[in-house]
Structures are given as C-alpha cells and as structure tokens.
Amino acid sequence: MKIDVITVDKEILGGTPVFSGTRVPVETLFMHLEKGISLKEFLEDFPTVTREQAVEILDIAGKVVSSKNFKQIYENTVG
Template structure:
C-alpha cells in the first residue's frame, strides 16, 4: 500500500503514513478515542485526507475478507 511505509530508520520500522513520521496506529488510536477524522488531520497536518481514507478502506477490506 503506497500510503504506508516501513523503514527501520524511521521509528524502528513502525508502519507510518508515507512521507511522514506519523504512525498509522495513531489514526486508529484517535478514532477509538472519539476523535473525528478531521480532528486527527488537524493534529497531524503532514497526513493527507486521501492517505487516511485509504488506510481506513484497507482496514475495512481486511475485516471483510476475514469474515
């Protein structure tokens, strides 16, 4: 997935939004904490809306495939 990158030199290989140092998990943490997507994007302006939506869509498809 081009929206996510892993590099051992960036946060020890933690999956981050491509071109940023923002861990993908941070998006899910914010949403689980009750924040809206626009609030997350405001807090992390280096993450684009397209990146966040692509990650959420991939998670949705992963859950559907597991069902």
Template sequence: MDIKELITVDADILGGQPVFTGTRVPVESLFDHLEAGVSLDEFLDDFPTVTKEQAVAILDLANRLLTSRNVNQFYAAVA
C-alpha cells in the same frame, strides 16, 4: 491506492513502526484517535502531513481486511 503507497515500514523511521508514507506519523495514531472519539478532521488537523486521501484509504484497507472472506488468513498473520 497500493498499500506500499500508503504505509512505510523502515527501521530508520520510528524504529520500523508502520507510518503513513512520506511522514513520521504512525498509522496506529489514526486508530488511537478514532478510538478516543476524535473526528477524522481533527486527526488531520493534528497531523497535517497526513492527507485525507491517505487516512481514508487506510480506513478502507482496514475495512476490506477485516470484512474479507479471507479473515482467517488475517488471524493467522497476526497470531
């Protein structure tokens, strides 16, 4: 799944905060829930507009970004 199919950044939606495409659910909320010990299924229950496919794809994308040999480019992008 292409990142543009997963994440929308639009100034008219939550002030440009990255959200799951087709929703008003910030991507950050997935990571906040997981960090707090909430299961993926619970997150999906709390945000029914997010599909399991979307959530898993975001986690896969984060994994690929953070374990890539190009992680130094990621560091530079977020610095």
C-alpha cells in the same frame, strides 16, 4: 486513485508502519478514532497526513475486516 500510504522502514521509528512521507504511525489514526476523535481533528493534529492517505488506510482496514480470510489474517497477526 491508489496512493502509497504506508511506509515500513527500520530507519523511521524502528520500522513502525507510518503514513508515507511522514513520521506519523498508522496506529495513531486508529487510536484517535477509538477515542471518538474525528477524522477532521486527526488531520488537524497531524497536518503531514493527507485526507487521501487516511481514507485509503481506512479502506484497507475495511477490506481486511470484511475479507473471507479474516480469521486467518487475525490469527496470523495475534498468534
């Protein structure tokens, strides 16, 4: 099931990518995971984010990292 998971709107946190229907930046999920905080805890901390949204974001991230075009994607984002 595909769901809309990311909203980028200059009226919401100045255009920071957020979970759709929330004001929670997508980056917050990755920051929590990097600190060893579980997905369950993240969802408890941010109840406006659904498990389906978080899983979809992780799926998207996985596809980007495993893409044969990763080097180009990476260079375009940090370049």
